[in-house]
């Protein structure tokens with residue numbers, strides 16, 4: 132198996148940067164989510180051109196201990212589609228989607244927006260797609276989608292969480308402070324804003 136590599140993460144304008152350390156197919160799960168919420172979030176940020184052909188979000192799920200912010204932290208912003216929604220982090224300088232996570236640090240989980248990963252090594256480092264999910268919510272299109280891997284991806288999230296638990300890394304994340312509060316106050320969409328951005 133190829134040696135793990137560090138991958139740079141960058142926004143579209145280059146003012147925000149982060150690094151994902153020791154990336155290999157074994158330390159994460161490459162998944163593609165076609166759910167309406169992921170499509171809506173991309174539309175709010177004007178990032179539709181970074182979606183897959185059928186509106187899917189290309190995500191590399193891993194544990195947040197691998198993530199380090201390197202520059203432009205002041206541009207980091209966070210969006211929630213509802214008061215209970217996922218935390219969807221983005222670079223406010225140019226509205227590039229970056230990370231998804233839960234609103235607390237009890238589960239060692241982060242989803243990295245694959246289009247923000249940079250360099251020649253990305254495809255090999257994150258490995259093949261192990262799950263394509265929520266395809267019934269994809270807009271009509273010519274590319275055929277096959278749904279698979281939902282349970283496998285879920286199992287891998289838990290397996291990585293327990294690994295992080297053994298290593299004492301569950302709460303190790305650059306997105307929350309030591310008291311478990313997110314480092315920026317999330318912007319929660321109003322019902323009207325959410326409805327306006329939801330694909331019909």
Ligand SMILES: [Zn+2]
Pocket residue numbers: 142143144145146147222223224225226227
């Ligand atoms: Zn930017």
Ligand SMILES: [Zn+2]
Pocket residue numbers: 164165166167168169170188265
């Ligand atoms: Zn989704």
